[in-house]
Amino acid sequence: MSTPAERSIELPQLTLHAQIWGADDLPPLLTLHGWLDNAGSYARLAPLLADRWRVIALELPGHGHSDHLPAGTHYHFVDYVRHVLGAADALGLERFALLGHSLGAGIAALSAAAVPERIEKLLLIEGLGPLGDDGSHTLQRFRDGIAAPINNKGLRIFRNVEQATAARAIAGGLPAELARPIVERGLMEVADGWCWRSDPRLTRTSPLRLAESQIHALLRGIRASTALLLAQPATSYLPSHPMERRAACVDDIVVSHMDGGHHLHLEHPQSVAGWASQHLGDS
Secondary structure, eight states, X not given: OOOOEEEEEEOSSOEEEEEEESOTTSOEEEEEOOTTOXXXXXXXXXXXXXXXXXXXXXXXXXSTTSOOOOXXXXXXXXXXXXXXXXXXXXXXXXXXXXXXETHHHHHHHHHHHHOTTTEEEEEEESOSSOOOBOSTTHHHHHHHHHHOOOOOSOOOOBSSHHHHHHHHHHHHTOOHHHHHHHHHHHEEEEXXXXXXXXXXXXXXXXXXXXXXXXXXXXXXTOOSEEEEEEEESOOTTSOHHHHHHHHTTSSSEEEEEEESOSOHHHHOHHHHHHHHHHHHTTO
């Protein structure tokens, strides 16, 4: 597995971090990871693409080595989009390919809708837009989100990396050996062992979600050639029928399925690299 270069990206409000595979003169492929993941999510896939693409695995605010948002602020989808586009500006990426997984796929889709002239190709793994709201739980979700206390509990301390990896494997349903790149990047050493470096506020209940009709309207703004890769059987929170309706909103999209779990790019990096390369082509 090749060793990536580390890069810090200064934005006006905070500093983001990224891991980069591939030569500087190759066309850029900006990648976005999933919720509570980090650049380690692409440790198995990126080296397989780095001969033809400069793969930039950006770490979202509150994740990996990137800064946490200031106290009193919240993590919202629209702000993630601003941060991603701000990072692209800071990296000098005027037009680029964009790949996202899960949360990152949702952010990638909204970024492509926001600035269609800048996204050359759009690749999405297990996600197309953010989690939506059909209206049936809006009031209760709003009340729960407003009432949720600020998490002042101490961070869980792990004796070693192996214990943290086992905990992540249980929580995420990902085999320990595949979770390890994410875990190693997501830990920081403290006096009594190791703890997660991600912002605990990421686990708070969000009081608001976009209505599904609003998500459809945003997805109709995507102009880039798009490829969507979904796991089969379908992930429980990505049911097939709603995903089909979302995909129908994108003019130029190819939907593919692959046997496996939610982290297809970690489980089947060679197959996912083949899917990505086919869609990226020579552009």
